[in-house]
Each structure stands twice: as structure tokens, then as C-alpha cells.
Amino acid sequence: MNTRTGPRWGHAVAGLVATALAVGTMGTAQAADPLVLDHGHIDAFHVAVENDELVLDLAEDVTGSHARHAPEDVLLHVKEDAWIADIPEQYPGSPAGYVLPLTQDPNLIWPGWDTNATAGSGHTDVEIDITSVNGPGEVFLYTLTGFGTVTSLLEDGGYELPGTLREETPAHTHAQWTFAEAGTYTLTAQATATNPDNGDTLTSDPATYTFTVGEQEEPAPAPDSLSIEGLADHYHTGGAVELTAVPNVATELDHYHWYTRESSSAEWEAAEGGEGDRYSGTAELDGQQVRAELLGDDHEVVAASEPVTIHVDDHDDSGGTGGKSGGSGEHSGGSGGDAGGTGAGGSTGGDTGGDSDGEAGGSGSDGGTTSGASSAAGSTGGDAEPQCFPVEEEREVPAEPSEALVLDHGHIDAFHVLTEGGDLILNLKEDVTGSHVTHSPEDVVLHVKPEALTEDIPEGYPGAPAGYLLPLTQDPNLIWPGWDTNGTAGSGYTDVEIDITSVNGPGEVFLYTTNTFGGAVPILEGGGYELPGTLREETPAHTHAQWTFAEAGTYTLTAEATATNPDNGDTLTSDPATYTFAVGDAPDGLATRGGTTTESVTVGQTADGEDCELSDDQLSGGGNLASTGSDLSPSWVIGASVALLASGGAAFVIARRRLAARA
Template identity: 55%
Template sequence: MTTRSSPRRRKAVAVVAAVMLAAGTATAAHAADPLILDHGHIDTFHVAVEDGELVLSLAEDVTGSHVRHQPEDVLLRVKEEAWNEQIPSQFPGSPEGYVLPLTQDRDLIWPGWDTHGVAGSGYTDVSIDITDVNGPGDIHLYTLTGFGTPTSLLQDGGFQLPGTIREARPAHTHAQWTFSAAGEYTLQVRATATDPDTGATLTSNPGTYAFSVGDGAAGQPDLPSSLAIHGLADHYHTGDTVSLTAVPDVETDLDHYHWYTRDNASDSWSVVPGQGGAEFTGTADHDGRQIKAALFGDDHAVVAESDPVTVHIDDHGDHDGPSETVLTVKGAEGHFHPGDTVELTAVQEPATDLDHYHWFTRPDTNATWSLAGDAGTTGTYTFTASAQIDGYQVQARLYDDHHEVVATSDPVTLHIDDHGDHGTGGGTTGTVTGNTSEPQLCLPQEQQVEREVPVTEDFSLVLDHGHIDLFNVTAEGGSLTLDLKEDVTGSHERHAPGDVLLHVKPEAYTDSIPDGYPGAPAGYLLPLTQDPDLIWPGWDTNGVAGSGYPDVTIDITAVDGPGDVYLYTTSTFGGAVPVLEGGGFELPGSVREQSPAHTHAQWTFSEPGQYTLTARATATDPAGGSSISSGEETYTFAVDTLPEATASATETITETVVIGRTADGEECDLPGGAGGDGANGGLASTGTPYVAGIAVLGTSLLAGGAATTALRRRFFGPAV
């Protein structure tokens, strides 16, 4: 996106004059001093049945949570940053215009509509008639399919307003808007709600909505949109003073800043205490440390933020850092017999003072490296050979004092040959002692077990369609709550996540996921834009607004299920975009909202079956750095078919579990607690009782490739 150069700044335009001029014969005049919204979540057309009447209003989550206004009391500002002169030819409004994207941009308004206020009234079929548009250009309104194809939201199939939006049942919808030219626009709007059983209708009050598009919001001086960092030196010596200045792109009276640092690009940002102005002073003591600044408005919302700058330290050879070294693993030459003790040693050339290692393994060259949890952090890795690890590869990595990788060895391959008859050692060029008193490698082994499970109705509510804020985060009284909120059984109904089963229906399956999108070519897809026949899970952190803890991280710490779960969003004109911290697409992972937000994303489940997601939320005060955390919650999805519960109190089921055994056949504890004794279900169990049907479903899926994948993940630890 590029910023359009405007020939002039339109300063201090009288709001009422501009809006009335644009409205022409408008039936309702706007307030002389309207609330100006230039960012945040806005339900522009909020439709509700109240006391038997249909009410059209505007609801927003900028000044609070679900704050409602008369449409005439609000001016919606589309900032100059929305200008885009590279709109692809297949998109409405091409080739240029002011674009408000389908997925939320924190710096722009995010206007949509909400008809959940008619739920339970009987008048559930709502039409929103935008009957008149006045302004200097055209307004295009549309949505995108899950893979970036423009799709009409208007009843006539068009893309340009005026037009009619119809929601046949209660819905909460956002869209992509494009304004072709700068200036003042007004929309005349009225809603009609119909009882689908009787045909009776209710008609709302008329509403006049005003947009101020482009440079210089009416009646308001420009706010900064970005910060530059001045004063950074090419490099520093250890102990030097680092003095920086944050410079806004336009003059402003705002003077409340926060400065943030992190040791490298993969770390989380931390606020620097005691630095509240435009000047930053610190000490150069860590090479690669990044620094950024943010400017806050009167409501303590971020107005502008800088790009990070990086502090480079060069002591010109006068330092204690290690020179470059090459790492080689010795001890894997030749082959081993089952029961041999294998001792691998990492050798540095040239030697350094560093002695912190991690060892990694993988079953073959096509697999992902995983941390060997039983190896420790020394330069030696000792374990007992077993036939099951024939062909496995091992790699060592050397770390510096900041836990950065300094050197990585080439992989070595383990060759285990039984010969049918062998002694306890010898015959190899590696270090083989045959001393079985040494710690033996604990290997995973599948076995069938029977166990009794309680057959109860684990879930009090099953949701198979509708708007769901899966991760709903609220702060009250100094504590943080993570629960689930939905608009299916009512409006903003909240539940304990463990009480709800989320059904991803068979209709979600598609075998035409394009290359470049996570989960291609096939999977169960919950699209970014709402499909009224499917669940539409997202997250909402607006419940922390006003608490002092606006910066929320939702950590999905574990995913158990028969396949993979992908979570992502799309760009303005198509293409997958990460929403997870670190840039990945596959869960587990963390979602961060630095200010209160309401967000939806695209989900893909690769296989049918039951999935459980374990999550916890943390909210941080960006001014002081203190934080509060929620309890851990479990969310359950049933993908494709629903599980069935029987009426008996208990039932005996047979399932595949993984236990640990040494090469001698003795039971042992697998690294990371992956083993099971048949009582807790091992690989198939998540630590919570199963509905009988769900347990059987999980067991049958384990018989295939999913079991092998899970086995490797559990034994060899997290992939890196």
C-alpha cells in the first residue's frame, strides 16, 4: 500500500456544513460536534428489536465495549493511510481508492453490521436498505471468499452502493469497503425485519451515516501516523550511552510515549520503565537489541508506532566473544548392536570457551528436527542402542551466553545391526562399551489396553453454526477471565469452554484449497468470512478495555487430535497472512492483540475427529509492565461427525496407547511424560474423560498415520 500525496490539507472544516452539503436533501442533520472515530471495531449498522420496535443505530468498541449511538452523532473518518493505488483489476474500485480491508487494520476503522439484536424476537430476517449515497465518488462494498475472490454482499449481486444487504438470520458481518475519492460522504439507511413464519414486518427509524475520507479529518487536526527514530549510531562499544529521539511524521501536541526493547527479533517486547517522553537513554550492553517507540493519545490508545531499530555493538576485537568454530559429532561411525551404549561427542574446531549444547534427532532426512529431551546440555550424548532407532539422525548445536546458536553440526546417522547373534559390544569404530548399567534409552511402544470410562454427557451445549468468540478475554477486579462467548443461543452468551462442543460439520470439507494456503490441498475449512451454516470462531479482547491491561496474548499451548490445525488470515487482495506470533500458520501458537480487538480468522483442520485445544490468556499493562493471567481452559472441536454417548454409566473400551520400554523390555518413563500405563490412556488421552463415542473415534484414527506422527512428536519432543 502506498500513501497518496494530497495537493492540500483540508484543515478545520465545519462538520455540520460539510455533511449537510454532501447530504443535500438528507432527512436527518448530523450533530454539530459529533464523535469522530478514525480506528477500531464499529458495527455501523446495528439492528435490534426493542420494546416491539426495530431500532437502527451504530455500535462501537472504541470508546468502550458495545457503546451505541445515534448514527447522526458519529463521523467515521477514513484516514489517508487507507489510500491504495494498486488495487488489482479484478477487485471492485480498481485501480485506486481508499480501502478499508475485510480483516481489521488497527490504524483504520473497521465498519460492519450486526443483526443479532433481533434474535428471539421472531423478526429474524433483516434487510438493510442503503437507499441514497452522496459524495464525491463511488463506494464499493463486498467480501472475499476464503481464498481471495471478490463476492457480492448486495441482494442484486452488485458491488456498488446504494443497495440492500440481507441477513436471513441473525449475523455479525464485516466487509471490504472502497471509496474512489477523498471528501465527505453520507448514506441514507433504513432496516426492515421480517418474521419468516408469518410474513409480518417491522421497519426501523431512518439513519444518516457520514464518512470523512482522506487527508485532514473534518474539524480535527491530523494525528501522527508514524514515528521515526533519530540518533542511532552505526555501532556502539560495550557500555556506550544510546540516545534516541522519536519524531512524529506531523506536528502534534501529544507527548505521551512508551519505549520498548527486546533482545532479538524472536523475543517479546518489554516496556522500558521511566521513559515516558520522546527521548530515550540507555546503555549498549547487548548486540542486536531492538528498540521501538509508541505515541499514545489522550485515551491511552496507540496513535503511532515506529519501526524497530537495532543496536549493533562492535568492540573491534577487544571482547570475550567466541571466534567462529566448526562443530562435528564423533562416535557414530560404523554400526551398533541392540543393547550397545552409544556415546556421541560434539567436537569444536577451533575450541571455544562455550559449553552449552542441545542435541536434536529425527527419524529420517525428510522429518523435522526435534529436541532430544534426555540428552542434557553437555557436549556428550549417551544412550542405549535399539533396533527401533536404526536410521535415525542426530545433530548437535552449540549456544552462546545469550542462547543464540553459534555452530550446528552436520547430521550423523545411527546404524543398528542385530546380525541375529551378537555380544554386548565391540565391532564398531564408535564408542561402544556394552555396559548395560549405563542409562538406557527409553523407547516408545504401542500396545492395546482396555479401560473403563465414564459415559456422561460431557458437553451441555453443542454449537454447529453461528458467531462465536472462542477466546473471550475479560478483566475485572484485577483478575483475567478466559471463556467462550456466542451469539447462537442469544446475544453475547458466555460459557465455560469445557461445557461447549464445537461441531465442524461435514459441509466444511473442501478438496480445492489452493497451493500457498495452509492445509492445501484438502481439509475442513472454516472461512474468514461467515458462512451461516458453519461455526465462525474468533476471539474478543474488548473486555479488557479500561482495565489498564490492554495488551493481551492468547497462548494456545497444546493441540491434541488426529491431524493438524491451521489458523491464519488473508491479505486485502488474497494470500495467506500469519496471525500467530513468530509468523507461523499451525497451532499450537500465540495470538497477540496489543489493544482491545475483535478478530476472526480462517481455520483448517486436516483430518476428521476430535481435537482439544488448551489455552491461557495473559494481559499486560504497557505502561508499567505488570501482567495478569487467566486460568487454563480446554476447547473441544468435533470435526465431521459428532460423537455418540450411550446410556450406561461406564463402558469398557479398547484403545491404542504408547508406553516406554527399554531395549531389555523393562517399562520406563518416556521423555516429556509421553508414556502411559493404560490408566490414563497414554497417547489417546488428553487428561479429561472421553464421551465413549469420542474415545472410540480417537482410537480408530490412531491406527493410521496419525499415530505414527503423534508417536514421533511425543517421543522426540517439540519440533524446532
């Protein structure tokens, strides 16, 4: 299931948006400017418990990482590329249709569902009831078991929607979709979550999902504004006024309304003389205003003009010049007020020197501060050794040994790659103990339970005739390990290789995917199926695959990630990581795991931020910030604070902070 959901994302298709604008279900219309998604990883039915309420929305990794939206604000576009003319007879939707495959095509949307956000709430048994489907054809939803066998996901055992999806425990699931015809489909869904311990339920609000399938003819854009043409600079009383309303884009709409009012403060009235896009009137009042509206097929206003003003001027110019001269006198008086105000900034001196005196006073104050800082720091000039101050610092220290975390079911991104602080990190992320919990791989054991043993692997599949199989589609009773490089999005280092450099264990380990209608497909860079090998994601992606372990026992895999910036060829490489898979019976005798943790320690720094040695007195308690209580005098602390701040040094968390925290 390859998901490549990088910084790029599908642009809004005008025709699709126009189609969606007409869709309204239960009084909620498609958003006026919906987000159009035409590729990438999408959890269409994202179910979460928040503040004791059940929320059904949509989450996607196209515009960001786990970006969430109201379903009504998103348009899911199934491209023409999804059309398959030769669907095999045994598959739903045969003989032809638009197919969104179980194993993701990075050029298409990959819609699934996720109920992991109910974990920990108690309400973990979730039903997603797709109550209605409206569109030009049937919609089929199903999965394929390990070797391409069609398997129902709906509660009633069928393949066609409407229907109900059920996840008895928190899960993240993808499936194969088929839309029989091109056109627009709306799906209405509602989620119910049950607490299996007491039967209590939570129910979400209904949500409407819109899919547009195939390429559709792009309609001409509708006008959204009018301009008024033909207005003269002025008219003589009784002159003819001829105006034309012009839409901002060509349109077949021809139903206009015209309005006039006597002045900008008067009420609008329907105009006499308006016919179609033309208005004919007579100039009678100076300041009269005219405006126009264009109506749609349902008599709604689709475009409107700004008012235009008719000026009537019979060329009587007396008295105009005197008024203007009076205005100039007022401006001159205003300038005098400004000049008088200029002197307000100064403590001494004339109007023009106030600001300069103020600056000088400020400089004197700064000089006093500098002198005080030097005194507080105990500076004696010359070559005196800088004073050393205690400073708190966060540092990694060895962690207490602990038992490894054993994961034997659930969604796991074993190879989780991200950029952080300019470094490339390779760790493990899981949704078993919480949501998106990360660990050092060395602190986790991935247990492949005996139930994974498959004794009838078909001859054309890696690992035949038998082995421990972790299927491409999640089995909630088994671990579902994959990989996720979405954490590199936005860093520039988005072309990621995960190099599994060694495999040690009692048998072979195979890793591969399947195509739309069954059949093994290699995903390793060399085209093979057996590890070691290299996985590559050229753009940020979230991927799952099919694993087969040939024998029971303990396997260790060593991996390292390298991320390349495709624009300049620069690379980042992670530290190596070791993964342990225990296959078969429950693992025992696990070695304790260590790792590191972060804690606050006290170190010495000068006022310039340089490392230095603390005195014995400071370490023994006189200045030891880690002790209970302190012999540091307030004057010493204040002086040190001033010195550090005056120097601009990096050591800003000083003894004063530690003392205040203990007060």
C-alpha cells in the same frame, strides 16, 4: 480480521466536523459536535428488536464496549492511509481508491453490520436497504471468499452502492469497502425484519451515515462571539460614543447589525450610527445599552456580543455618602441577628455554648447505644469466648452434571478474555443461544460440520490441498470462532497473549488471516500458520481468522491467557481452559460436563466477622437458618443484630434477614 479498539480513540478533526455541519438529509442535520471515529471496530448498521420495534443505529467498540449511537451523531473518517494506488484489475474500484479491507487494519475504521440483536424476537430475516449514496465518487462493498475471490454481498449481485444487504438469520458481518474519491459521502439506510414463520415485518426509521474520506483542507474556524471595544468609563451628556465589534477569531465576514435600548428593561431597536464593525453615537441617557451581531453568508447570526452600558455622569455627587452610611447601619443590625441565632443549637447555657452542649448530648446518646449493644451480645468481659452467629454466604459448589452445549453455527468468541475482580478470565462467548452468552469452554463442543470440507484449497494456503475450512468471512451455516479481548479495556492490563499450548487430534490445525487482495498472512507470534502457537493483541481487540482442520475427528486445544499492564509490566494470568472441536459428522457419546454453580449456605461468624463453629442446636434447627421455620426468639435476633452492627463486623446478613424472607 484484527480489531484493536482500546481506550485510545480518534480525536475530532476540526475540518471534518465543519464539513459535516453542512450535511442535512430528510431534515436531520449532522450533530453539532459529532463523535469522530477514525479507527476501530464499528457495526455501522446495528439492527435490534426493542419493545416490538425495529431499531437501526450504530454500535462501536472504540469509546467503550458496544457503545451505541444515533448514526447522525457519528462521523466515520476514512484516513488518507486507506489510499491504494494499485488495486488489481479484478477488484471493484480498480485502479485506485480508498480501501477499508476485509481483514482489519488497526489504523483504519472497520465498519460492518450486526443483526444478532433480533435473535429471539421472531423477526430474524433482515434486509438493510442502503437507498441512496451522495458523494464525489462511487462506493463499492463486497467480500472475499476463503482464497481472495471477489464475492457480492448485495441482493442484486452487484458491488456498488446503493443496494440491499440481507441476513436471513442473525449474523455479524464485515466486508471490504472502496471509496473512489476523497470527499464527504452520505448514505441513507433503512432496515426491515421479517418473521419467517408468518411473514410479519418490522421496519426501522431511516438513518443517515456520514463518511469523510481522505485528508481535507482545514477551514479557518468561524467566530462564535464578539467583544465590544472602545467603551469609556463614563461620558458627559452629549459626548461622542465610538465602539468597535471584535470577533473572537479572525474572519472575512463583515456584515454586522447594531442595536440599542434605553435601559436594561427596555426593548431593543436597530441602532442608527452602526456601519460595519463600528458604531458612532451620542451619550444622552445614563444606562443606555448597545450590542452587536455578526451575520453569516446566509444572513444567519454566527456571533453576538454581550450588551455594554453607557454611563452618563456630569459629576453631581450630592447625597451619595448619606445613603452609604444608612446601608452600614442595616449591616450592623444584621450582625446582631446572627449573634442572637447562635444560641439556638444548645439545650442549656448561653449563646456561645449551644453547640457544645448539643455535642455533649450526642455523646451521651452514643454511650448509651454502646452499653446496649454489649448487653445484647451477652458480653461478660474478661476472656469469655465470642458468641457465634449464623450468617448467609454465597459460595461456589459443584453443579449437577449436564450434557455439553453443541454449537454448529454462528458467531463465537472462543477465546474471550476479560478482567474481573482483579483476576484474568478466559472463557467462551457466543451469540447463538442468546446475545453475548458466556460459558466455561469445557461445557461447549464446537462442531465443524461436514459442509466445511474444502477439497480444492489452493497451493499457497495452509492446509492445501484439502481440509475442513472455517472461512475468514462468516458462513451462516458454520461456526465462526474468533477471540475478543475488549473485556480488558479500562483495567490497565490491555496487552494480551492467548497461548494455545497444546493441540491433540487426528491432524494439523492451521490458523491465519488474508491480506486485502488475497494471500495467506500469519497471525501467530512466531510467524507460522500451525497451532500450537500464541496470539497477541497489544490493545483490546475483537478478531476473526481462517481455520483449517486437516482431518475429521475430535480435537482438544488447551489455552491460557496472560495480560500485561504496558505502563508497569505487571501481569495477570488466567486459569488454563480446554476447548473441544468435533470435526466432520455430528458428535456423539459426549461426556457429561459439570463445573460449578453459586448458592447460599449458612456459616458461623462472630460479631468481629471471624469464622466460627455453629452449635449443634443452631445446626439442628434451633438456629439453623436453612430450616423451615425457626426457634430463634425475637430478642435473640435483635440482640445479635445490635451486636454485629456495633462491632463493625463484616457479617451483615444475619438471621433476621432469613426470618423476614420466610414471613
